[in-house]
Amino acid sequence: MRMPRALELLYLKPLRREAEFGVPSCDLQMRSYSVRNLEFFCDFALRAAYYLGLPAFGPVPLPRITERWTVPKSTFIYKKSQENFERVTMRRLIQIRDGHPETVQVWLAFLQKHAYYGIGMKANVWEFSGLEVGKAMDENVKEVSELLEDKWAHLGHKRSLEGIENVDEFLVSERVKVSGGR
Amino acid sequence: MSLFQRAKKFDLGCFANIKTIRDHTKRKAFEAAEPERQALRYIIRNTTLPARTRAIAQLQLTQMHCYTRPTQIKNRCILGGKGKGILRDFKMSRYNFRLQALEGNLPGVKKASW
Numbered sequence: 001m002r003m004p005r006a007l008e009l010l011y012l013k014p015l016r017r018e019a020e021f022g023v024p025s026c027d028l029q030m031r032s033y034s035v036r037n038l039e040f041f042c043d044f045a046l047r048a049a050y051y052l053g054l055p056a057f058g059p060v061p062l063p064r065i066t067e068r069w070t071v072p073k074s075t076f077i078y079k080k081s082q083e084n085f086e087r088v089t090m091r092r093l094i095q096i097r098d099g100h101p102e103t104v105q106v107w108l109a110f111l112q113k114h115a116y117y118g119i120g121m122k123a124n125v126w127e128f129s130g131l132e133v134g135k136a137m138d139e140n141v142k143e144v145s146e147l148l149e150d151k152w153a154h155l156g157h158k159r160s161l162e163g164i165e166n167v168d169e170f171l172v173s174e175r176v177k178v179s180g181g182r
Numbered sequence: 183m184s185l186f187q188r189a190k191k192f193d194l195g196c197f198a199n200i201k202t203i204r205d206h207t208k209r210k211a212f213e214a215a216e217p218e219r220q221a222l223r224y225i226i227r228n229t230t231l232p233a234r235t236r237a238i239a240q241l242q243l244t245q246m247h248c249y250t251r252p253t254q255i256k257n258r259c260i261l262g263g264k265g266k267g268i269l270r271d272f273k274m275s276r277y278n279f280r281l282q283a284l285e286g287n288l289p290g291v292k293k294a295s296w
Contacts, residue, residue, distance in 0.1 A: 033289055033290030034290075067271070068294055071279060071280050072276065073280065074277075083293070084293065084295065085279075085293060088290070164230070164231070167231060167235060168235065170221065171225070171238055174221075174222070175238075
């Protein structure tokens with residue numbers, strides 16, 4: 001008796017789509033301290049990419065990051081007996097090529113929704129647009145700046161000095177503040 | 183320096199003694215005064231401004247409370263409040279770090295041998 005196809009596929013290597021042009025559209029880097037979780041989640045991400053119709057490449061094992069700390073086991077006079085600790089971060093890279101930006105977003109959102117414990121993800125996404133991008137970006141800035149205005153209010157001066165003439169006024173107000181109104 | 187108004191709320195979950203509370207106050211004070219400090223520093227370094235203005239700015243910067251200086255801020259252990267031998271990655275003193283690491287409370291940290 002045979003298992004259903006969908007079930008049988010789980011025991012095989014993840015299927016992949018062919019990339020027609022090979023233009024990278026997303027680099028997903030995953031990091032973890034445990035290889036097992038990382039391998040599992042890479043597999044999951046590749047399968048998700050296949051079923052979304054995204055050509056995925058990888059997982060590429062990136063160099064491991066090893067951090068080491070040496071601490072004395074006890075007080076300073078016993079400085080000669082120390083202990084070493086280390087933390088090794090494993091990394092994997094999955095690249096999506098020829099993906100539609102929206103599909104890539106769906107894929108990333110799906111991975112985030114089913115995020116696995118002990119795994120960090122970060123993605124670089126590239127989008128391509130037509131000529132005269134500058135004009136489109138200028139229009140976008142207007143929309144975005146409205147959204148950002150209340151965020152900017154949290155940063156720095158509430159009002160700028162607006163020119164050299166106002167420096168004296170600022171200093172006077174500062175003097176009052178520093179001296180406590182005296 | 184004890185006359186300085188302490189922050190109303192101690193919004194940290196770490197070990198609390200007077201040293202950590204004071205450090206917290208300093209961080210708050212620095213955060214509140216940073217724009218002023220930067221403006222004064224800018225005026226002092228701006229050679230296009232008249233010398234008198236710059237001198238006044240210098241005086242005012244030195245007259246600001248010492249708690250508003252970034253150099254007053256010191257990293258302290260979150261488990262014991264110790265001020266020396268702090269590992270920046272874990273915000274812990276070296277001994278507390280060792281205890282926590284051996285207990286397995288720090289993700290990914292293991293005893294190393296190579």
